[in-house]
Amino acid sequence: MSDTVQQLLTILDLETLEDDLFRGVSPNNGWQRVFGGQVIAQALGAAIRTVPAERICHSLHAYFMRPGDPAVPIVYTVDRIRDGGSFTTRRVVALQHGAAIFSLSASFQKNEEGFEHQIAMPDIPKPDELPDGKALEKTILKNAPAAVQAYWKRPRPIEFxxxxxxxxxxxxxxxxxxxxxxxCREDVGDDPVRNAVVLAYLSDMTLLDTALFAHGLSVFDENVQAASLDHAMWFHRPAKVSQWMLYSQDSPSSSAGRGLTRGSLYTLDGMLVASVAQEGLIRPRRSSR
Structure with a gap:
């Protein structure tokens, strides 16, 4: 297994400190703040550990409050809100330096049969018809700004x-x-919990950027201040993150310094496995003077 994938699985495997109390760490990658997808995935993992295995997370709703410090462990406290006949609810708060940096509410449900429908996957080229990372670097990205090139060349556990x-x-x-x-660049197996937390991790990638398309900008623009404010996710069907999934995204609105984005994750054969929504801060960077 590659170092980047092994590192991801390691940081998502929380340390149990006490009942309903867990600790997670961040990778040593030189970032100034913790990646939002990591905190989402770790908080979801903490909630899952307090729920019976037969109950699967069907939705989560989260808020980012403060930037995470990658040099300091993150402590996750789980509040067992409700254990009902069909549904279970948990609330998770992530703490650093004595203050909350993130909160998440998640709902779990026992498996049930019911009505089935979904919207169709967009008709777009399949992954084997598109250039991979090396080909992108040699063609399209060779004319991109240095910050963009550095991002795409960085080793990561998720392939785009x-x-x-x-x-x-x-x-x-x-x-x-x-x-x-x-x-995911490596096979992480069939464990539904591992697949769910990795799916939550990657759901925060590239999403906010879509809100800047209409303005001719990207999150790498030096004049743009961008950060996730909240994140919601609905798990419709089981996913295997080591297989290709289409992340189809749109941004219906931006206003008041915020941009709203939505995403749908489909399997290669067109099954909708998850839906995502996120609002983020997107505004001209303020002068330090």
Whole structure:
């Protein structure tokens, strides 16, 4: 297993300190703040550890309150809100330096049969029809800003194959839609818990960027201040994160210094496995003077 994937699985495997009390660490990658997807995934993992195995998370709703410090462990406290006949509810608070940096509410449900429908997956090129990372570096990204090139060259546990990268290189105002094929670089097995937390981890990737398409900008623009404010996710069907999934995204609105984005995650054969919504801070960076 590659170092990046093993590192991801290690940071998502929380240390149990006491009943309903867990501790997580961050990778030593030089970042100034903890990646939001990591905190979402760790908090979900903490909640899952307090719920019977036969109950599966069907939704989570989270708020980012303060930037996480990657040099300090994160403590997760779980509040057992309710254990009902069909549903279980948990609330998780992430703490650093004596203050809350993040909160998450998650709902779990025992498996049930019911009505089934979904919207169709967009008709776009499949991942094997698109350039991989090395090909992107040699073609489209060779003209991209240095910060963009550095991001795409960085080793990571999640592989991307975007359908379009015009927003990084053109500066044009584009329709606020993007489609990206994503998968974990290594097989993480069939464990539904491991697949769910890795899916939560990757759901925070690339999403907020979509809100900047309409303005001819990206999160790498030096004049843009961007940060996740909240995150919601609905798990519709089981997913295997080591297989290609289409992350289809759109941004219906931006206003008041905030951008709203939505995402749908489909399997390669078109099954909708999860839906995501996120609002983030996107505004011109304020002068330090």
């Amino acid at each position: 194959r975007p359908v379009m990268l015009d927003h990084y290189i053109s500066g044009k105002k584009l329709e606020p839609f993007q489609h990206i094929w994503v998968r």
